[in-house]
Amino acid sequence: MTRPMPVHDLTAMELRARIAAGQISSVEATRAVLGRIDRLNPAVGAYLSVFPEQALEAARGVDRRIAAGESVGPLAGVPIAIKDVMCTRFGATTCGSRILQGFHSPYEATVVRKLLEADAVIVGKTNMDEFAMGSSTENSALGKTVNPWDPARVPGGSSGGSAAAMAARMCSAALGSDTGGSIRQPASFCGVVGLKPTYGRVSRYGLVAYGSSLDQIGPVTATVTDAALLLNVIAGHDPADSTSVDEQVTPVSDYLAGLEEPVRDLKIGVASAFNAGAEPAVRKAIEEAVEGYRAAGAEIVEIDMPHLDYAIAAYYVIATAEASSNLARYDGVHCGYRSENANDYVEVYTKSREEGFGKEVKRRIMLGTYALSSGYYDAYYLKALKVRNLIRSDFVRAFQQCDCIMMPVSPTTAFRSGEKVDDPLKMYLADIYTVGVNLAGIPGISVPCGFDEAGLPIGLQIVSPAFTEAKLLQIARMHEARTDWHARRPPAAG
Numbered sequence: 001m002t003r004p005m006p007v008h009d010l011t012a013m014e015l016r017a018r019i020a021a022g023q024i025s026s027v028e029a030t031r032a033v034l035g036r037i038d039r040l041n042p043a044v045g046a047y048l049s050v051f052p053e054q055a056l057e058a059a060r061g062v063d064r065r066i067a068a069g070e071s072v073g074p075l076a077g078v079p080i081a082i083k084d085v086m087c088t089r090f091g092a093t094t095c096g097s098r099i100l101q102g103f104h105s106p107y108e109a110t111v112v113r114k115l116l117e118a119d120a121v122i123v124g125k126t127n128m129d130e131f132a133m134g135s136s137t138e139n140s141a142l143g144k145t146v147n148p149w150d151p152a153r154v155p156g157g158s159s160g161g162s163a164a165a166m167a168a169r170m171c172s173a174a175l176g177s178d179t180g181g182s183i184r185q186p187a188s189f190c191g192v193v194g195l196k197p198t199y200g201r202v203s204r205y206g207l208v209a210y211g212s213s214l215d216q217i218g219p220v221t222a223t224v225t226d227a228a229l230l231l232n233v234i235a236g237h238d239p240a241d242s243t244s245v246d247e248q249v250t251p252v253s254d255y256l257a258g259l260e261e262p263v264r265d266l267k268i269g270v271a272s273a274f275n276a277g278a279e280p281a282v283r284k285a286i287e288e289a290v291e292g293y294r295a296a297g298a299e300i301v302e303i304d305m306p307h308l309d310y311a312i313a314a315y316y317v318i319a320t321a322e323a324s325s326n327l328a329r330y331d332g333v334h335c336g337y338r339s340e341n342a343n344d345y346v347e348v349y350t351k352s353r354e355e356g357f358g359k360e361v362k363r364r365i366m367l368g369t370y371a372l373s374s375g376y377y378d379a380y381y382l383k384a385l386k387v388r389n390l391i392r393s394d395f396v397r398a399f400q401q402c403d404c405i406m407m408p409v410s411p412t413t414a415f416r417s418g419e420k421v422d423d424p425l426k427m428y429l430a431d432i433y434t435v436g437v438n439l440a441g442i443p444g445i446s447v448p449c450g451f452d453e454a455g456l457p458i459g460l461q462i463v464s465p466a467f468t469e470a471k472l473l474q475i476a477r478m479h480e481a482r483t484d485w486h487a488r489r490p491p492a493a494g
C-alpha cells in the first residue's frame with residue numbers, strides 16, 4: 001500500500017477537490033500548514049505575520065458549509081499566503097518597511113476580497129524587499145528570508161517571502177507582485193511556478209504602488225495548474241482600478257478549461273544572442289527545455305530582440321521615476337491609519353522619511369526625482385519612454401513569427417546572501433531577462449526546468465502576447481506534464 005500524500009504536499013487543485021468532497025477538512029489542511037509555519041518559519045523567515053485564529057475560524061466555516069451541502073467557492077478551504085504589499089483589513093500591511101510599521105489598512109485590495117469570496121483561507125502575509133524594490137528580499141527592513149534550497153542563499157525578490165513559503169510548503173498557494181520580475185525571479189530561485197499576468201488583467205486596487213505602469217499581481221504556486229486556478233479567481237475588470245481592462249474587449253478565459261490540451265503547431269521564439277548572457281548551467285537547462293518542446297513537435301524560430309539590451313536602463317529610469325512620485329505620500333507628516341482594535345480612522349504622524357525608509361528606497365526616490373527634474377526630464381525620462389516603445393515593438397514583431405518566447409528568468413541561480421546587496425548596479429543587472437516583459441506589459445511565467453551543479457533550481461521563462469494567458473499556461477503545462485522538476489522538494493521542506 002502506498003502511503004497517502006501528506007496534506008501540505010497536495011497541490012491547491014488536489015486539496016480543494018478533497019476538501020470539497022469531504023475527504024479532508026479545511027481545518028486539518030490549515031492546521032497542517034500552520035504547524036509547518038511554526039516549525040519552519042523561524043529559520044526560513046518567509047512570513048511577516050500569521051493569522052492562526054482567523055485562518056482556523058475561516059476553515060471551520062468552510063467545513064460547516066460543505067457538511068451542510070452548501071456550495072462553496074473555487075478555493076474553498078485552501079491555505080494561501082499573500083505578499084505584504086496588498087492591503088488587508090485584518091493585520092498589518094507593512095511593505096517590508098519601517099515607515100508603514102503599525103499601519104492597518106482601512107480597506108482591502110480587490111485580490112484579497114476575491115480570494116475571500118472564493119473561500120480561500122488566508123494564513124499570513126509574506127516578507128518582501130521594502131516597497132518591492134529589490135531582487136533578493138534583503139531590502140526588507142523587517143526580517144531576513146532564506147532560500148529553502150540553501151539557507152546561505154537569497155530566495156530572490158521582491159516576492160521572496162511568497163516563493164520561500166511556497167517552496168517550503170508553508171502554504172498551498174501564494175500571491176506576489178511583479179514590477180520588473182518580482183514574481184518570476186523568486187519563483188525561479190525557489191523552484192516553484194510564478195506568473196506575471198498582462199498589465200491590466202488583475203486589479204491593482206489595494207496593491208501598494210511601486211511603479212504604477214509596471215506593477216501587476218500574480219500567483220506563486222506549486223504547479224502551472226494551480227497558477228491557472230488562482231488566476232481564474234483574481235483576474236477581471238475592477239471599477240476601482242481604471243487600468244484594469246474591460247472584459248467586453250478582452251474577455252477573461254477559464255484558464256483551467258483547455259489547460260491539458262497541448263498547443264498544436266506551436267512556434268517558439270528564441271533569441272540566442274540575448275540568452276547567451278546567462279551562466280552555462282542556466283543556458284543548458286533552458287536549451288534542454290526548448291529541445292523537449294522541439295521533440296514534442298514544436299518549431300523553434302530564431303528571433304531578434306535588438307532593444308532588449310537597453311531594458312535595464314529604461315526600466316530603472318521609469319520605475320524609479322514612478323516610485324518617486326508614488327512614495328511622495330509617505331512624507332513624514334501624515335498617513336491614514338485604522339487603529340488595531342477599533343474601526344475608527346485616525347490620522348497619525350508617520351516616521352520621517354529619514355528614519356522610516358531604508359537605503360535602497362531612498363536611493364530610488366533620489367534617482368527618480370533626478371530623472372524627472374526639469375533639466376533632465378528629456379534626457380532620461382522621455383528617452384526611457386521611447387526605449388520602452390522600441391522594446392514593446394521588438395516583442396510585437398517577434399510575435400508575428402512565434403506564439404511565445406522562451407528565455408532564462410535570471411542569468412544565475414540563487415546567489416549568496418550579501419553577495420550583491422552592497423552593489424546596487426550588480427543587483428539591477430541581474431534583472432535583464434525579466435524587466436522587458438513589464439515594460440511591454442505582456443504576460444510571463446517561470447516554470448522549474450532543472451538544477452545547477454549546486455542543486456539550486458532553474459526557471460524557464462515563457463513570454464506571450466498580451467492577454468494570451470490561457471495559451472501561455474497551456475504551453476507551460478506541456479513542459480510540466482513532460483518533466484518532474486516541479487515535484488522535487490528542497491531540504492527545508494521535509
Ligand code: GLN
Pocket residue numbers: 132133134135157158177178179180181182183210319431
Ligand atoms: N528587481 C526589480 C526592482 O528592484 C523588480 C522588482 C519588482 O518586480 N517589484 O525594481
